[in-house]
Amino acid sequence: MKKTIIVLVLLVFAQGQSQTETTLTSAQWQEDLTFLQDQVHANFPFLFKKVTKENWDKAVAQLYKEIPNLEPHEIKVGFSRTVSLFQYGHTQVPFSTLGKEGVLPLNLYHFKDGVFVEGTTKEHKKILGAKVIKVGETPITEALERIRPVVPVENNSYFKAYGLRFLTVPAVLHAQGVVPNYTDATEMTFEKEGKRFTYTLPHIAYKDRSTDYLLTIPNQNWVSARNQSETPLYLKQLNDTYFNFEYLEESKTLYVRQSSVFNHETETIKDFYERLFAFADTHEVTKFIYDVRLNGGGNNYNNKGLIQAILARPKLNQKGKFFFITGRQTFSACQNLTNEIENYTNAIMIGEPTAENKNFYGDNKKIELPNSKVRAYLSFAWWQDMPQWENADATVPVIAIEPTFKEYQQNQDPVVDFIIQNNLEGFIADPMAHLTDLFVAGKIEELRAESARILRDPIYAHIPFDQHFMQAAENMTFQGQHEGVLLIYQLLSESYPNKPEVWQKLGESYDKLGYEAPAKEAFKKAADLQKG
Numbered sequence: 001m002k003k004t005i006i007v008l009v010l011l012v013f014a015q016g017q018s019q020t021e022t023t024l025t026s027a028q029w030q031e032d033l034t035f036l037q038d039q040v041h042a043n044f045p046f047l048f049k050k051v052t053k054e055n056w057d058k059a060v061a062q063l064y065k066e067i068p069n070l071e072p073h074e075i076k077v078g079f080s081r082t083v084s085l086f087q088y089g090h091t092q093v094p095f096s097t098l099g100k101e102g103v104l105p106l107n108l109y110h111f112k113d114g115v116f117v118e119g120t121t122k123e124h125k126k127i128l129g130a131k132v133i134k135v136g137e138t139p140i141t142e143a144l145e146r147i148r149p150v151v152p153v154e155n156n157s158y159f160k161a162y163g164l165r166f167l168t169v170p171a172v173l174h175a176q177g178v179v180p181n182y183t184d185a186t187e188m189t190f191e192k193e194g195k196r197f198t199y200t201l202p203h204i205a206y207k208d209r210s211t212d213y214l215l216t217i218p219n220q221n222w223v224s225a226r227n228q229s230e231t232p233l234y235l236k237q238l239n240d241t242y243f244n245f246e247y248l249e250e251s252k253t254l255y256v257r258q259s260s261v262f263n264h265e266t267e268t269i270k271d272f273y274e275r276l277f278a279f280a281d282t283h284e285v286t287k288f289i290y291d292v293r294l295n296g297g298g299n300n301y302n303n304k305g306l307i308q309a310i311l312a313r314p315k316l317n318q319k320g321k322f323f324f325i326t327g328r329q330t331f332s333a334c335q336n337l338t339n340e341i342e343n344y345t346n347a348i349m350i351g352e353p354t355a356e357n358k359n360f361y362g363d364n365k366k367i368e369l370p371n372s373k374v375r376a377y378l379s380f381a382w383w384q385d386m387p388q389w390e391n392a393d394a395t396v397p398v399i400a401i402e403p404t405f406k407e408y409q410q411n412q413d414p415v416v417d418f419i420i421q422n423n424l425e426g427f428i429a430d431p432m433a434h435l436t437d438l439f440v441a442g443k444i445e446e447l448r449a450e451s452a453r454i455l456r457d458p459i460y461a462h463i464p465f466d467q468h469f470m471q472a473a474e475n476m477t478f479q480g481q482h483e484g485v486l487l488i489y490q491l492l493s494e495s496y497p498n499k500p501e502v503w504q505k506l507g508e509s510y511d512k513l514g515y516e517a518p519a520k521e522a523f524k525k526a527a528d529l530q531k532g
Contacts (some may be wrong), residue, residue, distance in 0.1 A: 102203035119216025130190035162330035252286035261298030285502035297332025339385035500529035
């Protein structure tokens with residue numbers, strides 16, 4: 001009798017699973033979509049910041065209409081697209097939901113010089129270290145554009161880090177039109193050692209992946225493109241602890257890696273901070289490097305101890321001595337830490353832009369859909385460390401350095417190398433603040449000279465000064481400071497003479513102050529540039 005009951009329970013469970021995965025009716029999927037829509041409007045209306053309620057509802061209605069003609073995997077991808085419209089990394093249908101039906105046996109990484117196979121299984125070693133040229137018949141750049149709507153993209157860094165995984169999910173590739181058919185294998189085109197070739201990859205189970213921190217963990221099945229004979233500082237003891245520091249005797253550099261804002265089972269963050277700064281207090285430190293490029297977050301209440309310790313040590317907290325490395329995995333609670341470092345310390349930011357907006361929605365709540373059991377995670381907590389006018393898509397380091405594939409493969413770290421090899425005393429770590437101070441002080445000629453010098457300096461080439469100044473001008477316009485706005489656009493027209501929007505705004509500024517002739521001239525310049 002007991003055996004019969006067990007068998008019946010198992011059969012019922014199996015039938016439930018089968019229905020959940022494969023035999024839901026279109027009406028049941030539509031019911032799930034309506035449930036999600038109702039939940040958003042009832043409990044998460046504040047998420048309508050980057051997408052309007054009207055546009056989101058329009059996307060929901062379109063998916064609702066398409067569901068009867070879609071396969072289950074296409075519907076799940078559609079749910080992910082819908083949730084990703086909010087463009088907050090914490091608000092998502094998890095990657096594992098789409099990947100559990102199968103993934104490709106490779107790990108991809110977007111280096112400065114392209115997308116490469118960073119790792120794969122041993123039987124496909126031929127493609128290890130190869131550059132991806134096409135997925136199916138779709139060029140890699142176009143393939144990335146097509147999968148991007150499925151990813152809860154916070155910014156470009158987030159997509160480079162966390163979005164690239166979706167390129168290894170056949171369900172996503174098919175649903176987004178990267179490949180025409182949903183089959184058991186996917187063809188890709190690679191380039192290696194100067195030769196191009198096509199290669200067909202089978203699909204493997206999601207659980208058989210071997211990655212951490214978005215990098216391959218070599219084991220009996222998986223191999224990494226990185227030379228395993230040595231380990232760069234930022235990867236040392238990575239699988240043993242979240243925290244590590246090393247003293248480089250020759251350069252008197254104290255290097256610190258913190259890859260989480262959670263406590264580790266072997267050491268709390270508080271204990272780590274105490275151990276770190278006890279060492280710093282008893283050793284000569286010429287350069288202090290704090291590396292959070294692999295830090296995806298945790299509990300931001302743990303950040304306080306680090307900030308307090310740094311502010312208590314002015315010998316460490318010096319311009320040209322304290323360096324803070326960010327990267328494409330710097331996210332969530334580590335964005336809060338980055339904001340605090342930017343607000344309160346003299347650190348020079350270096351590396352890659354963070355994966356998080358400066359102010360953002362985090363701390364999500366699980367919403368399980370009644371029929372499919374698909375889980376969506378919707379954020380509810382607004383974290384604002386910066387004034388609204390200082391919010392940005394990401395923290396952009398003042399010194400931008402992105403590794404090439406060869407540098408990664410050969411265990412070179414161009415970021416740490418740059419810090420150690422260069423004397424940056426007197427370096428202007430916040431050029432916008434520097435120029436703003438000159439503006440506020442009324443030192444206009446010095447401002448003109450400094451603006452021209454900084455904009456010519458290649459080290460600042462990645463900073464969108466025009467956007468920063470135009471945002472400042474917009475804020476001043478709102479406050480009625482029209483003379484100041486005019487000065488900003490005069491400076492911008494000198495530094496960005498080929499941008500029609502700058503001349504258009506300059507014309508509006510002249511017009512606002514009653515300068516008819518120069519306004520007319522600026523409008524004509526804008527129109528001429530728009531014509532090309």
